[in-house]
Amino acid sequence: MWRNWMWPVAGYGALSLTKKGRTMASPMMYSVPEISCEHCVTAITAEVTQVPNVASVEVNIDARTVTVQGGKSSQIVAAIDEAGYDAARIRGAATAEQQLDDGVVRVTRWTFPPGSETGAHVHQYDYVVVPITDGELTIEADGETTVAPLSIGVSYQRGKGVAHNVANDGDAPVAFVEVELLDN
Ligand code: NI
Numbered sequence: 001m002w003r004n005w006m007w008p009v010a011g012y013g014a015l016s017l018t019k020k021g022r023t024m025a026s027p028m029m030y031s032v033p034e035i036s037c038e039h040c041v042t043a044i045t046a047e048v049t050q051v052p053n054v055a056s057v058e059v060n061i062d063a064r065t066v067t068v069q070g071g072k073s074s075q076i077v078a079a080i081d082e083a084g085y086d087a088a089r090i091r092g093a094a095t096a097e098q099q100l101d102d103g104v105v106r107v108t109r110w111t112f113p114p115g116s117e118t119g120a121h122v123h124q125y126d127y128v129v130v131p132i133t134d135g136e137l138t139i140e141a142d143g144e145t146t147v148a149p150l151s152i153g154v155s156y157q158r159g160k161g162v163a164h165n166v167a168n169d170g171d172a173p174v175a176f177v178e179v180e181l182l183d184n
Helices: 038-048 073-082
Strands: 015-017 023-025 028-031 056-060 065-069 088-090 095-101 105-112 126-131 135-141 144-150 156-158 163-168 174-181
Touching: 028 073, 038 056, 038 065, 038 073, 065 073, 073 088, 105 163, 135 174
Parallel strands: none
Antiparallel strands: 015 023, 028 065, 028 088, 056 065, 095 105, 105 174, 126 156, 126 174, 135 144, 135 163
């Protein structure tokens, strides 16, 4: 195993098929630890339903979660905050498709649906990242969170030993091809 998975996360699909055959984004789930009663449900629902493009809001008191169909995640977190509660998006798993491994290079396509992450891992090899979408990735490393912009075809290199979690906290899918240099 070439990555050290510290936080395996159950994945959920990025897209689902509606009855009309059109695809729409899966609902996003938020952890809201202070949910305790029907008052919370009413307050949170009232704020979140005002966020543009929100189609449905479901508050689960027992699980302390809010599930929202539609809307921008940053605006939904802000709306829950407006109701008086801290909220954190619950992420699914990014997917890795290995395309090549000839002992010299290993090429993997990474796809990040909105609200997904790799989980914490340590890079065993120097590597090159080739973005195949524009977008932004959230990088969590050493207890710090930074946002890294991606531009299609604008590659960058990182060294062996890099340890981080990489996430897409945006509202559109993000993808890149990773080329690991196994021979150095
Ligand atoms: Ni990485």
